[in-house]
Amino acid sequence: MSNTNENHNEKEQVHISGYKEHFSTLMALLLLTMITVAISVFGANLRSLSVFTALLIATVKVIVVAYYFMHLKYDKKIYTWLVLIVAVLFVSFTVLTSIEYHNR
């Protein structure tokens, strides 16, 4: 009785990400890395890679890692919400503080 219950719980629609999907995710991440490095190295004398651009590309990469590798896409939505709450809190604090500093 308890055994069937357990099995039922375990097999509750587990999503399995495919190998191909993981490989595509890696390719996207490598492409984004190449873009950041290229902007930085080939435009070094222009000081082209601003803090903003670098952080923007890094954030896109982190979102890709969280969404696909960390399985947020297929997990319960509570995890995505928690991540968003922490991220919004952190980013709003740093950005608002930064704006406050520059507008003194």
Added chain:
Amino acid sequence: MMEHISGFSLPNSGHNRDAEASKMGMWLFLFTELLLFGGLFIVYMVYRTLNPESFLLASFELDVALGTFNTVVLLVSSMTIAMSITAIQLGDTKKSILLLCTTLLLALVFLVVKYFEWSAKIHHGLFPGLDVYKNLPPGESLFFFLYFFMTGLHALHIIIGGIIIAVVIYRTKKGLVNKDKYTLTENAGLYWHLVDMIWIYLFPLFYLIH
């Protein structure tokens, strides 16, 4: 009377597993890690704002090629550990172990490269306390202090992650981690991805922003 009792089973009879709760616990731990590194990033941000020129000059001392190489190593290792979860879910224990071993190997490669980078900097006297470091303009020595502290703490996380992966390999070999019970692999994966994410921010902030 007896019939009544026979249909009854204790709801909690000892060792229960709860994969969902384990995963939630791991995520909550990851949030504390994010805020730990977040605090360090804020310190970096503040001092960079105060010493823009020194940070710029000091950042040219770092080797972009080695940093890029290590970024690629970590990204590939993130894929291999994600694939090892796919493998164990499909019941392919051998493939899962092979992919975990690959991840562990890549972690070692990362540390070896980091070792050479650090040695070169120490050789040039740029480590906090050494002669060259002491005579640097204040902003530049701050950059190197933050570089050593933040990449050092990150490297410590790589070492811990490597140990966790080794434990997962051992337990998978013993059959304790299997097709129906792979929470440990998943949580090791989550931790490893976090370590990767932190590097995704460290790399441009220290090596690339010129």
